[in-house]
Amino acid sequence: ELKVEQNPLFLSMQEGKNYTIYCNYSTTSDRLYWYRQDPGKSLESLFVLLSNGAVKQEGRLMASLDTKARLSTLHITAAVHDLSATYFCAADSGTYKYIFGTGTRLKVLA
Amino acid sequence: DTGVSQDPRHKITKRGQNVTFRCDPISEHNRLYWYRQTLGQGPEFLTYFQNEAQLEKSRLLSDRFSAERPKGSFSTLEIQRTEQGDSAMYLCASSLGFSEQYFGPGTRLTVT
Numbered sequence: 001e002l003k004v005e006q007n008p009l010f011l012s013m014q015e016g017k018n019y020t021i022y023c024n025y026s027t028t029s030d031r032l033y034w035y036r037q038d039p040g041k042s043l044e045s046l047f048v049l050l051s052n053g054a055v056k057q058e059g060r061l062m063a064s065l066d067t068k069a070r071l072s073t074l075h076i077t078a079a080v081h082d083l084s085a086t087y088f089c090a091a092d093s094g095t096y097k098y099i100f101g102t103g104t105r106l107k108v109l110a
Numbered sequence: 111d112t113g114v115s116q117d118p119r120h121k122i123t124k125r126g127q128n129v130t131f132r133c134d135p136i137s138e139h140n141r142l143y144w145y146r147q148t149l150g151q152g153p154e155f156l157t158y159f160q161n162e163a164q165l166e167k168s169r170l171l172s173d174r175f176s177a178e179r180p181k182g183s184f185s186t187l188e189i190q191r192t193e194q195g196d197s198a199m200y201l202c203a204s205s206l207g208f209s210e211q212y213f214g215p216g217t218r219l220t221v222t
Contacts, residue, residue, distance in 0.1 A: 004152075033210070042201060043153070043213045088152050096141065096165070098211060100152030 002027045004091050006101035014109050016078050021104045023072040023089035031092040032065050032072045036085045037103070043088065047074075079108045112136075114214035116202050122220045123192055130188045131217045135204030142185050143211060144177060145201040146170065153201055159185060192221045 003026040013019050023032070031050055035043040047056045049065035049072060056063050060083065062075045072089055086105045090098040115134045123129050135142050141160050145153035156175070157167045161182040171177075174192075179185040189196055199218050203211040 035213075040218070042199075042216045045210070045212070048210055090152075096158050096160075096208070097143065097155040098145075098153075100154070103150075103152050 002099045004099050004101040006104050010105050012107045013079050019076050021074040025070050025091040029091040033090045034063050035088045038085050081108050084108045114204050114212055116214040116217050120218050128190045130186055133185045133202030139204035139206050141205045143203040144187055147199040194221045197221045
C-alpha cells in the first residue's frame with residue numbers, strides 16, 4: 001500500500017531564507033504532485049512531476065523528483081510572507097487515487 | 111472551462127440529520143473523485159467514478175455514505191444520520207482519464 005510522508009510537519013522561517021520540504025513515498029510511483037492550501041481553502045496545484053529527474057520551477061519554488069530514491073523535494077528560495085501556507089505532496093500509484101502526505105505548515109516571519 | 115464547482119460551500123447541520131453535496135466536474139472529464147480532509151490532515155480518498163460507474167469505495171466510506179453520478183456528469187455525496195466525526199472538508203476532483211486531477215473549492219461540513 002502506497003504511503004506518503006512529508007517532513008517537516010511545521011516550518012517557521014525568516015523572510016529571505018532558503019529551505020527544503022521533503023516528500024518520501026513507500027512504493028513505486030511515477031507521478032508526484034505538489035499543492036498549496038491556504039486556511040479554509042481548497043488545493044491549488046503547484047507542480048506536476050511526471051518522470052525521474054523532473055525539475056520544475058515557478059517563482060521562488062522549485063520541485064524535483066527522484067523515483068529511484070522515492071523522494072520529491074520542494075525548495076523555497078528567499079522566502080517571502082506570501083508563501084505562508086500548507087504544502088502537500090501527493091503520489092499517484094498508477095491507479096486512480098492520490099495518496100497525500102500530512103502536509104507541511106509553513107510560516108514565513110517578517 | 112469553468113473548473114470544478116461544488117455546492118454548497120459550507121453546511122452546518124445537527125447530528126442525526128442527512129446532508130447532500132453536489133459536484134460539477136469539468137465538462138469533458140470522465141473521471142470524478144471524492145476526498146475528505148479533516149483538520150490538520152491531508153485529503154483522503156473516498157470514492158471514484160468513471161462515467162456513471164462507481165468503481166471503488168474506500169473503507170472510510172461507511173454505510174451512511176452514498177455517492178452517485180447518474181448521467182456521468184455531476185455527482186452527489188449523501189451522508190445519512192450525520193455524526194460529529196463527519197465534520198470535514200469534502201473535496202471533489204475530476205480528470206480526463208489518468209491525467210491530472212483538478213480539485214473543486216470544497217464543501218465544509220460542520221456537524222453540531
